[in-house]
Amino acid sequence: MNRDYLFKQVYDYVLHRIELNEWKENEKLPSIRNLAAEMKVHRLTVLKAYQHLKQENKVYVKDKSGYYVQSREINKFESLENPIVSAYVQKNHLSEIHQVPVSYQFSQALIDPNLLPNRFISDYVKKVFDLYPKVLSTYSTVQGDHELRQSLSDYFNQHFKTITHPDQLLITAGSQQAIHLIAQAFVKSRDIILLERPSYSSAIDIFRAQGANIVSVDIYPYGYDLDQIEFIMKKHKPRLFYLNPTFHNPTGYTVPSAQRKQLVQLAEHYRCLLIEDDAYYDIFFDQEPPPPMYTYDTSGMVIYIKSFCKYVSPGLRIAVMMNGQSSVMKSLLAVKSLADNGSPLLNQKIFLHYFSSPRLQQHVEKLRIALQIRKEIMEEELSVTDWQWTSPNGGLNLWVQLPDRLSTEDLLVKSLEQSISFVPGQICDPLKEPSSWLRLSYSYANEEQISEGLRKFIKLVRSTQ
Amino acid sequence: MNRDYLFKQVYDYVLHRIELNEWKENEKLPSIRNLAAEMKVHRLTVLKAYQHLKQENKVYVKDKSGYYVQSREINKFESLENPIVSAYVQKNHLSEIHQVPVSYQFSQALIDPNLLPNRFISDYVKKVFDLYPKVLSTYSTVQGDHELRQSLSDYFNQHFKTITHPDQLLITAGSQQAIHLIAQAFVKSRDIILLERPSYSSAIDIFRAQGANIVSVDIYPYGYDLDQIEFIMKKHKPRLFYLNPTFHNPTGYTVPSAQRKQLVQLAEHYRCLLIEDDAYYDIFFDQEPPPPMYTYDTSGMVIYIKSFCKYVSPGLRIAVMMNGQSSVMKSLLAVKSLADNGSPLLNQKIFLHYFSSPRLQQHVEKLRIALQIRKEIMEEELSVTDWQWTSPNGGLNLWVQLPDRLSTEDLLVKSLEQSISFVPGQICDPLKEPSSWLRLSYSYANEEQISEGLRKFIKLVRSTQ
Missing domain, CATH: 3.40.640.10 (Type I PLP-dependent aspartate aminotransferase-like (Major domain))
Structure with a gap:
């Protein structure tokens, strides 16, 4: 039988299961070997179907352990409802995170308007x-x-x-x-x-x-x-x-x-x-x-x-x-x-x-002090954890590694639910591999929001581990 | 012998003659047949070299009568002096015309700042x-x-x-x-x-x-x-x-x-x-x-x-x-x-x-009257010629055809020398064919400049015919 036809069959089968919610968010898909045996097709055909679904952000790969169903929070950014014309478009990942309004804004490397002249x-x-x-x-x-x-x-x-x-x-x-x-x-x-x-x-x-x-x-x-x-x-x-x-x-x-x-x-x-x-x-x-x-x-x-x-x-x-x-x-x-x-x-x-x-010069000098204070508050809050980072001598961000190879992409959805935003490491990775790193900006939230938000966030991470 | 090598030889030969000014601006190049015979190469090789030179704007094609040396006024926009890195760039033709400051501005479809609020x-x-x-x-x-x-x-x-x-x-x-x-x-x-x-x-x-x-x-x-x-x-x-x-x-x-x-x-x-x-x-x-x-x-x-x-x-x-x-x-x-x-x-x-x-509404109503007057002044000046145009009921431009198949691309260089700008039809042609059409904008120059500039321009065109 035509190989394209078989590929389409596998692809449709998997997508249908996901859409019916028979295969649920973040659940592991059948292994390539098993699905190939079950559907009586070549393993490469299943691989091709999985890879297409991955490109379309319906599934994702985790730590070489296999393919998983993408969560709908991430998926909803993607779906082009019956497009009448196809487009050549690359997502802007950061811009999508920023579209979610939150109380504890640690994803935007922007300066708090209150610090600007x-x-x-x-x-x-x-x-x-x-x-x-x-x-x-x-x-x-x-x-x-x-x-x-x-x-x-x-x-x-x-x-x-x-x-x-x-x-x-x-x-x-x-x-x-x-x-x-x-x-x-x-x-x-x-x-x-x-x-x-x-x-x-x-x-x-x-x-x-x-x-x-x-x-x-x-x-x-x-x-x-x-x-x-x-x-x-x-x-x-x-x-x-x-x-x-x-x-x-x-x-x-x-x-x-x-x-x-x-x-x-x-x-x-x-x-x-x-x-x-x-x-x-x-x-x-x-x-x-x-x-x-x-x-x-x-x-x-x-x-x-x-x-x-x-x-x-x-x-x-x-x-x-x-x-x-x-x-x-x-x-x-x-x-x-x-x-x-x-x-x-x-x-x-x-x-x-x-x-x-x-x-201008006066403004910049004041701004440096204000940002350094915010950075120190953030580091102070983080000091109770065993997370890793190198303290920066300037800029707007801390680059932090969570323990236990926790995927920060998965964490983001839970974090946004608690009105806390950050940038997961995977987004900053040209190779787009899952990562336990994340970027926390200390430039936008004020001192109180940094303290409060970080405490909530640390609690959330601990409950996820 | 390698065909690429032969092409390069012909290309270099022609370019060298142009650069030494042995073959002068707007002079006709040898026919493809003659140059092929002279250099003992295939006619397609010469065609390829001429086409490359045309793409690089070193030569141009006129009315199917052959290839001509591009004038330097147009050429100087182009030359990339020994680029250290190559770029993928498409010219913006209009933007280049606008870079030349003139007294009689008929190339910009912009509104005279004096008419704006x-x-x-x-x-x-x-x-x-x-x-x-x-x-x-x-x-x-x-x-x-x-x-x-x-x-x-x-x-x-x-x-x-x-x-x-x-x-x-x-x-x-x-x-x-x-x-x-x-x-x-x-x-x-x-x-x-x-x-x-x-x-x-x-x-x-x-x-x-x-x-x-x-x-x-x-x-x-x-x-x-x-x-x-x-x-x-x-x-x-x-x-x-x-x-x-x-x-x-x-x-x-x-x-x-x-x-x-x-x-x-x-x-x-x-x-x-x-x-x-x-x-x-x-x-x-x-x-x-x-x-x-x-x-x-x-x-x-x-x-x-x-x-x-x-x-x-x-x-x-x-x-x-x-x-x-x-x-x-x-x-x-x-x-x-x-x-x-x-x-x-x-x-x-x-x-x-x-x-x-x-x-806003008051401003737009006044603006319409001011622009209609300018249009009418321009048409009044043009009425002494046998040039063709359809009088528009709005907008900022007249689209005018010169007689005798005069190429408006060639005319532009002479016109800019007299501090008069317009947009040659070829620039507005998706097929980029030589054209006797031109665009005259009546929106930027004031009434006096329109009258004066048009008189000078009509004189110039007549002297060129």
């Missing part, structure tokens, strides 16, 4: 309208407002002794758009790219949506294994390496200076673009981190992404990309011009005026 | 900050501000007797982002899509960048040939038809009611999404145009894109997409969440408050 910025906005009365009836250039690019490059050149020209900057709608533009310009289906493991989940989703083949390198508290990176660059010739070397998301680790220099040399040698996402540089607690890789780059191999706005005014959605190679900038400009033809001028002008004011 | 909007902005003090420290949801979506759907439901729910709306960064999101969600390499001929040049570039195979249908002053559309839908099963049926860009034509209904039925029958870009609906001169196709859609086959902001405050970059099918909206949301994770909240709130005010 709302009132000062309102004043600047009025100033902006006096200075540029036609700001709302004018488009920005695709590359971004020249005055803002000048101001940002001046800041960089002063602070890091670089020689960046305003033409080497491109203003984007947040760092996420920057990553998205880079993916569109430099990655096509089946191209190999390199990511840290773990990595920023939205970046994983963006590169996956472009069809990239992802190779990953582990990041450790002391940085990378550079021999491994060189081996991969030599063997796979990745088009780019997306990395976040300063207060890395989700781990909080920082790659030391010496490795930064060497990595830029490797990138030059193997013609691999380094995409340095530097969202957390200024959120340090004790001392300023080592200079960005971008500052060691002499041949345009680093595209540097900086989202100052995360800790100034996330609502403006302004980030900047920098690169010294005119052909790279030209490509990024072409993609940006198709994507939205330039970021709104108003937002750029508002940001410019706050960025150039002395208020 | 700058002062009123500034007042609304202050109100917005009083109402939402934390607007700059908060992200919008991916789908867009709920209050704005409610207000837009109320407006639609009242005006067109539709029953659109706020959840069927998605706020984007201008209509260009809307098209870009749709392309990403529904078009993959080699998928067939349908475009009007001519069409909006940025849309052509966006779908081309996705690797679409473009099939086109002509648009006439009285609409489409629906038999041709049905034939194409039947034969090619296009995934979508991007169209602009009201004061069409660039032609200004409007598709009549009866055709709108029939087209929605065809789309349902052949499962082809209609992407209705409706940027110009409210810019009518004598009477309101027929209702959008979206209002005839009962099964979610139409994705409606509306950019109110074009004539309110282009600087805000706000547009809205509507669709009644939840699976379509779900796919668009997933793509939007990867692209920029939601448009800035500030811009949405500013727009909301202006949109809900009675001022």
Whole structure:
């Protein structure tokens, strides 16, 4: 009999059992061997059916022990009720978690609005309208407002002794758009790219949506294994390496200076673009981190992404990309011009005026202290457990390992029921393996919510073990 | 000898002659037959080399009479000086023309900032900050501000007797982002899509960048040939038809009611999404145009894109997409969440408050009169020529045919030298054939600039003939 027909039979059979709730959430499916015997088909046919169901998120794999029925809480994000047209869509995993409103918000690596300079910025906005009365009836250039690019490059050149020209900057709608533009310009289906493991989940989703083949390198508290990176660059010739070397998301680790220099040399040698996402540089607690890789780059191999706005005014959605190679900038400009033809001028002008004011520095200094206190409260609560983490010197997150190989994906559903959110490690894993790691952000919840929420959460985990 | 090697030889030989200026701008290249004989290679090898050079915009084809050396003015947009990494980039043709500053701006289908309500909007902005003090420290949801979506759907439901729910709306960064999101969600390499001929040049570039195979249908002053559309839908099963049926860009034509209904039925029958870009609906001169196709859609086959902001405050970059099918909206949301994770909240709130005010209607009424006057001035100037156009009843553009099969691509370079810009027809042609048509926008230049600029331009064209 036709193999496709048999596959369809097995597939329908399993799906039907799940939909009738005969096979229940988180219950183990029959082994491939047993179902193949029962349905009198080849084992590969069952494997193929299971894999299709896994792709469709109807079932999942656990610790090599077999296939399990996916829980409906996760499933409901997925179901496309009788789509009339099919779409080519990659999920944004993080965005889906954030759609669930909770009382104890530990999944968003965003800063509590109460810690942001709302009132000062309102004043600047009025100033902006006096200075540029036609700001709302004018488009920005695709590359971004020249005055803002000048101001940002001046800041960089002063602070890091670089020689960046305003033409080497491109203003984007947040760092996420920057990553998205880079993916569109430099990655096509089946191209190999390199990511840290773990990595920023939205970046994983963006590169996956472009069809990239992802190779990953582990990041450790002391940085990378550079021999491994060189081996991969030599063997796979990745088009780019997306990395976040300063207060890395989700781990909080920082790659030391010496490795930064060497990595830029490797990138030059193997013609691999380094995409340095530097969202957390200024959120340090004790001392300023080592200079960005971008500052060691002499041949345009680093595209540097900086989202100052995360800790100034996330609502403006302004980030900047920098690169010294005119052909790279030209490509990024072409993609940006198709994507939205330039970021709104108003937002750029508002940001410019706050960025150039002395208020910014005062605000950032206060913010560092507030966040350090929140981090310490979170660590204090966690100190009663035997969970593992490396205390970060900056950034917004703790990267925590639960004991007993507890899957944090499973835990999330129970946790959301108790109105506590976090990011399960699997979402941050380019290989998407089940994981006992999780990311807890201490930046959004206030001190009281952190204490209360963590106590509830610890209790929940203990009851699950 | 290896064929690739021979191709490279021919390619290098031709390119070298051009770069040394031995073969000059707009000079005819040797015929394929002659060069093949001279270099002792197969004619297909020469053809391949010429085609590569054409793709790289080093040469162009004219009226089937052969290959010509591209002029440097056009070439300079292109050259990637020794790129260290290759990029996958589609040009944005329109964006490149706009990069040249001119005194007589007829290429931008934008509204003169002096016709926009700058002062009123500034007042609304202050109100917005009083109402939402934390607007700059908060992200919008991916789908867009709920209050704005409610207000837009109320407006639609009242005006067109539709029953659109706020959840069927998605706020984007201008209509260009809307098209870009749709392309990403529904078009993959080699998928067939349908475009009007001519069409909006940025849309052509966006779908081309996705690797679409473009099939086109002509648009006439009285609409489409629906038999041709049905034939194409039947034969090619296009995934979508991007169209602009009201004061069409660039032609200004409007598709009549009866055709709108029939087209929605065809789309349902052949499962082809209609992407209705409706940027110009409210810019009518004598009477309101027929209702959008979206209002005839009962099964979610139409994705409606509306950019109110074009004539309110282009600087805000706000547009809205509507669709009644939840699976379509779900796919668009997933793509939007990867692209920029939601448009800035500030811009949405500013727009909301202006949109809900009675001022908007007053402004639009004045704007219609001002634009009609500008259109009439432009037509008055053109009346001394034997150029052809159909006078539009709304929108921002005249679509004009020059006599004697004059190529408007060639004309553009000379025109820019005299500080006059326009959009050559070839850029609006999905098939990119040389054309004697051009688009003249009467919305950006003021009345004096229109008169002066048109006189100079007519003189230039006559001197070229």
